[in-house]
Amino acid sequence: MAASLGAVSPDSTTSGAGPSAHVIHCPDRSVGGPAPLRLVPAVCCLCRVEDADPVAVGADFEYRTSPDEFLAVRCRRCRLVYLNPRPADDESACIYPDDYHAFQFRPAEYGFVYRVRRRLEARRLLRWCRGLPADARILDVGCGDGFHLGLLREFGKRTWTLEGVDADARAVTPARAGGLTIHLGGVEAAGLSDSAYHLVLLVMTVEHLPDPLGTMRSVARLLAPGGRVVVVTDNVGSPDYSLFGGRHWGGYHFPRHTYLFDRTTLARLGTAAGLAVERVASAVSPVNWVYSLRNCLDDWGAPRWLVNRLSLRSTVALGAFTLLDMPLAVIGRGAILHGLFRKPTTDSGVKS
Numbered sequence: 001m002a003a004s005l006g007a008v009s010p011d012s013t014t015s016g017a018g019p020s021a022h023v024i025h026c027p028d029r030s031v032g033g034p035a036p037l038r039l040v041p042a043v044c045c046l047c048r049v050e051d052a053d054p055v056a057v058g059a060d061f062e063y064r065t066s067p068d069e070f071l072a073v074r075c076r077r078c079r080l081v082y083l084n085p086r087p088a089d090d091e092s093a094c095i096y097p098d099d100y101h102a103f104q105f106r107p108a109e110y111g112f113v114y115r116v117r118r119r120l121e122a123r124r125l126l127r128w129c130r131g132l133p134a135d136a137r138i139l140d141v142g143c144g145d146g147f148h149l150g151l152l153r154e155f156g157k158r159t160w161t162l163e164g165v166d167a168d169a170r171a172v173t174p175a176r177a178g179g180l181t182i183h184l185g186g187v188e189a190a191g192l193s194d195s196a197y198h199l200v201l202l203v204m205t206v207e208h209l210p211d212p213l214g215t216m217r218s219v220a221r222l223l224a225p226g227g228r229v230v231v232v233t234d235n236v237g238s239p240d241y242s243l244f245g246g247r248h249w250g251g252y253h254f255p256r257h258t259y260l261f262d263r264t265t266l267a268r269l270g271t272a273a274g275l276a277v278e279r280v281a282s283a284v285s286p287v288n289w290v291y292s293l294r295n296c297l298d299d300w301g302a303p304r305w306l307v308n309r310l311s312l313r314s315t316v317a318l319g320a321f322t323l324l325d326m327p328l329a330v331i332g333r334g335a336i337l338h339g340l341f342r343k344p345t346t347d348s349g350v351k352s
Contacts, residue, residue, distance in 0.1 A: 037066045037094065037255065039085035044075040045213045045259055046268055051076045052084065058247045058254045061295040065095050070254045078268060081236050081260040089210060095256055096168060101312055102144035103170045112315050122151045128230045128340070129156060129199060136198040140164040141187050141219065142205030146175030153180070165190050188218045197222050203232045206269070207257040216273035223343040229275060231339040232283075237262035238335045239328060240288050248299060250291025251335075263332070266339045275341035282334030286321030289335065290314060 043050045052073035059069055073084050087095055096103075107114040125148060129138070134157060140149050143164030152162050165183040166172050175182045183190040200219050206212045219229055234251035235241065241249055251260060261269065263280045270277050294310035310317050325335050 034064065034066045034094075036068050037091045038088045039068070040088045042082055042084040042086045042258065044078060044080050044082060045211055046080055046265065046272060047075055047077045049075075049077070050084070052082070055081060056246050056249070056252065058249075058252055058295070059299070060095070060254050061248070061298045062253070062291070063095075063097050063100070065097060066255070068255070070252075072252060072260075078265055079262070080265045083255060083258045086210070086258045087255050092168070096170075098170060100170075103168070104145050104174050105147050106145075110313055113313060113318060118151065121148060122155045125151055125201075126155060128201070128228070129160075132157075132160070132198050134159045135161070137161045137163070137196055137224075138199045138201070139192070139197045139222065140201045140203070141215070142166060142202060142208065143175060143180075143182060144171045146178055146180040146182065148201060148203055149175070149180050150178060163192075165192070187215055187222075192222055194221050195224050198224055198227045200227070200229045202229065205233075206231055207233050207251075207253075207260055210258060212259050212269060213272055216269055216275070220273045220275055220343055225343055225345045227343045228278075229270070229339075229341040229343075231266065231270070231337070231341070233261055233266065233337050233339075234288060235262060235282055235333075235335055235337045236260050238282065238288075238333055240292055240325075240335050244292040244296070248292050248295040250288035250295060253291075261337060263337060266337055270339060270341040273341075275343055278340040278342050280337060280339045282329050282332050283336050283338050284322060284325045284329045285335040286318045286325055287312070287335070289321035289324065290317045293317075 041050070044052065052075045054071055055074045056072040057069050058072070060066060070083055071085070072081055074081050105114065129136075129152070132138075136157075138152060138160055140146075140163070143149055143166050146164055149162050149164050152160065163181045163183065164175060165185065165187050166175070167184070167186050169184060172182045172184045183192065200223060202219070206215070209215050216229075223229065234257065236245070236251070241251060244250070251257065263282070267277045267280045290310050294307055297307045297310070312318075328334050
């Protein structure tokens with residue numbers, strides 16, 4: 001889970017929120033309800049052109065941060081799905097409200113769901129870390145409140161150097177309070193050393209980015225030769241997308257997810273950044289199933305008590321849809337994607 005990754009000034013201390021200039025404020029929209037967002041045109045981040053067909057129109061069903069309806073389109077050339085137009089970068093604080101789940105994913109609020117996710121994510125992380133040297137440097141891009149870094153600190157090797165980067169001080173503050181080293185800012189401007197990291201994680205991050213290819217190229221420069229990148233993101237090649245993709249699909253997360261991938265386009269993202277594709281596969285996740293149903297109920301005016309039964313706190317719904325998604329992941333149609341990429345042993349493949 002990632003927070004907003006719009007550009008802000010970098011800062012890289014391990015405690016405190018940093019200068020007040022780093023805090024992005026949303027205009028007061030309490031009078032008369034949310035105001036329309038400022039939207040800007042977008043193009044396919046892979047083809048760098050605007051040549052697309054509309055596939056969905058939807059609203060911010062989860063947080064109701066604006067009254068806007070948003071258009072998702074599919075590139076005619078590569079079939080990447082993206083938001084066009086998308087919110088301007090300076091709307092970041094409005095579309096990521098203070099109660100956004102990635103800012104403080106804590107056991108006190110999420111209880112059993114937190115404990116289960118903690119165990120599953122720890123296993124995944126350690127699998128991705130196999131073969132790393134004892135002095136490995138690991139970077140989590142879009143780290144949110146530091147959930148994954150905390151797991152690596154607890155279950156990984158004590159000799160690893162763990163760092164995160166996130167562009168929103170509301171996410172960075174609790175991560176730093178937990179003693180984690182977090183760089184405040186976009187990865188492109190955070191002042192990180194080139195060819196220094198053995199593993200870079202982008203867990204539910206790439207779909208939030210205004211320019212995923214630009215960020216992936218920056219990540220490639222940060223990797224040591226032979227270093228790996230793990231990308232976890234929503235899958236538009238899944239049955240949940242096929243069923244709900246016209247308006248209510250949870251993976252749209254309107255208007256926060258700007259670019260959405262299938263196995264082919266995610267692999268192309270890695271190669272366009274100069275990385276070798278080791279594996280792109282689907283994996284199990286109940287979240288988009290749950291939120292697709294929630295969005296339907298919300299849009300159709302269902303009672304709030306019923307809508308609120310479908311959320312990240314809904315153990316029964318999450319468990320049921322986990323069981324549904326498991327066989328789909330076996331046949332390559334799971335709700336999310338895991339992409340594993342590697343930097344060539346020479347820098348000749350990294351594009352600028």
